[in-house]
Amino acid sequence: MEHRSRIATLVSPPALFLIVLFLLPIGFMALFSFRVGTFGETRNMFTLDHYRDFFANAPLLRLLWRSLLISFWVSIYSVVLAYPIAYYLVFQGGDRKLLLLTIIIVPAWVSYLLRVLAWKVILGSTGILASFIAWIGLDPRESAFLLYSSDAVTVTLVYVWIPFVALPIFAALERIDPHLLEAAADLGCTKFEAFLRVTLPLSLPGVVAGFLFVFIPTVGEYVTPALVGGTEGVMFGNLIQDQFLRGLNWPVGSLMSLAMLAIVLVPLVVFARFFKISDIAGV
Amino acid sequence: MKHPSTFKLILLILNLLMVSVLTACAPPAAEETPDEAAPEETEAMPEPTEEMVEEGGPITIMEWSGYEVTENPYLFPDFADTYTPTLESVTEYIFFAEDPEAFARIQSGVQVDLVHPCESYMGLYVEAGLMQPLDTSRIEYWDDLHPKLKEVGQVDGVQYFMPWDWGYESILVRTDLVEEVPDSWADLWDPQYAGNVMLWDSGQANYGMTALALGYEDPWEVLSPEVVEEVKQKLIELKPNVLTYWTDYTQTWDMPASGEAVLTANAWQDAYGYLVGEGYDVAYIDPAEGRMSWVCGYGILKDAQNIDLVYEFLNAAAAPSSAAGLGNWYWYGHANTAAVDLIDDYIVEFMSLDNIDVIFEETVFYQPITEEERGWLIDMWNDVKAAP
């Protein structure tokens, strides 16, 4: 049929591009993790040593776990903080809801580096937060939120991600048929009960999508930890970056990237089982 | 229908974008060479002309931040004076914060003409086949450079690097913010300094100072996986005292100044010079185990382009005027030891700038490392950073 040639023409270029420049590189990266060294003859030799060392390296695995925890909490906080915004906009926003949503989204389009820098200034020991704490009589140096801590990383990342999370939740809430809520009220539910038993479950795909949308990239974060994390806020991504930009141990770096990829694919696959992209994007 | 006006709108936007692209891409207007002739010291060299720069293009230097001639012309006065109006179109810089980073970036394929590594890495560059030997006959002040320093830049008898700067690593202390001023590397571990210590984000430097703290006289002699492991554990023990890691020298200036970093480890003496000049109560201690010391220099990459301009730069670096700038501003030693009387006396005295043997005999001098040892140190430091 004619359609086949149209489909082929439309699908081939993007598919080819993504295969050559996305899928294949990841495959090569996986293969590279088995090489001995990065340059010269060492890069043509195979070994399982890196794998053995990686799984035996308890501190490294614990760092990976700690990074996952930080990402997890950043995602939870972002979702929890963004949900009321989306809810308010959908149910009480009226005609201006898109405008109000845009107001929330706009900060997200300011350069990421600058937004992190701003927090570096706020959290610094002569910054606003420290002055405030001193003003109310506490010792700023005791505060865990200050610069160079994993809490600083968490706060900064939540700040960065809230606008992005608001979108899918907003989209999901918008799609809820208001008649369902009317029906719930008719059947005797209080507003709160209606929320719990109608709105929340129906918005779940958007919530989960938002959660994953933050969680997955944050697992690989290294910029924010480098700028505000100090020694405590080091994340797994920082070590991967080190291996490539300082260490020159690309096989180990590849292995670490691969480990990270495997970990983020798990929630993705689970998500794909229970939801479809059409649930969130409407495509 | 709305479509036609949307189309016009799209065309307008695309036009605006094209215009901005073209203006961004427009080559800088050709600059005129300065009217003044080349400075007196370089009579022997051909006069720099506009053609010379246009032929080969600017030189790209892989450099530590703080040495760029565009911001600090007093470090290479001869070069700066020659090219003053056009300095920024003649030199391009790529900055690094630590030797491994420069090495890794060049190995990864970043193209530069000159690189400024320190003694322990010089051999690695040559081994990796990245460098071309120096034609020392093209460097006017070559004979004024101290022979021991020149030796550091040799590999198998061939001169690859021109020594330029040398100095120390020690602990910089805000004496007004501590009860007890430390007098040894080992004191960094003292619990009274919890949260007050700032370390350099360098596995190699921290290995050196920790090995000293552990009691080894020469960290580089005993460099082995066992000692590295010992050092690693000791560094993990230090973590509660550490506030953060510094990556750029200005952090060793600003954070002691603000009081955030009371003890700054593996600080270079430029920080001391700056803080003393600003009136702070600081000490650059002489630890019981000894200060560490280093020599760094410039080497030409094999595929360097504008060789004439490269040698012009090297000549300016070897000149006495450079020694004066480096010594008086950064309190650093310069390879041209004949020019030491151009530096202020109190600086020369404090830093023993007139006695080059100090770094070889009275301090712990960094030694060349092999590729394997390099790997140990980086892995160790990554493990230390990964530990909770």
Added chain:
Amino acid sequence: MRLKKMFSPGAIYYWLLAVFLYLPIFLLIIFSFNDSALLRFPLQGFTLQWYRDLRNASELLEAAGNSIVVGVFSSLAATVLGTMAAIAIVRFNFPGRNLFVAVSALPLVIPAVVIGVALLILFRQVFDWDLSLWTVGLGHMVVNIPIVTLIVGARLAGFPDNLEDAAMDLGASYWGAQLRVVLPMSASALLAAFLTAFTTSFDEYAMSVFVVGTESTLPVYMYSLLRFPRRLPLVVAMGGLIMAVSVIVIMFAEWLRTSGERK
């Protein structure tokens, strides 16, 4: 009634959060006019020095120029490829469609560091290419194609295909119908997708740093300044300008995208 709505708990929360989101940005803008090289309080006085310095910061301006070039071309290419993917996904059903959708969307959710590492290995170890603005551009395309596909796909899903069918009934070829009916109707979405891709590319750091060569992009150059604290005021001034431009561009893109939907 209006008053009650304005002070409802939802509204208060909204405005509190909006303030929280904008405050750090305003802080930076304030510091860009601060007469001091250090980013701390107390403020030292008003100055336009940093903005003036921008004109002489040739390396910074060069990096900005590079980012514009890379952004424009990689976003154009991504828009073309992403639109083709979107048309295929929305209008057709074919074996492997779900897989294609998944692969098209995947780069959006993979951590940037993984994409950067994978591309570095591809370019240096497999192809033995030098790193350059080309490699950066290709990387940006990988990241932007999903964005374009989603935006254009959402728009296409919003109107039925009978208009193209009508055009074809009137004698147009399939491709003619696409060019003369579908694309014009989605023009606002296309432009919005392009602008979104451009803004993403312009701000991209995490992946770019792995594949950038001697010529820097703006975020990579800015980060190197962030690591070297004395340059911060210049970065902040540059940031102030970028902020203003990005905000305008994105608000325009949003208006385009939604005005398309309202038709």
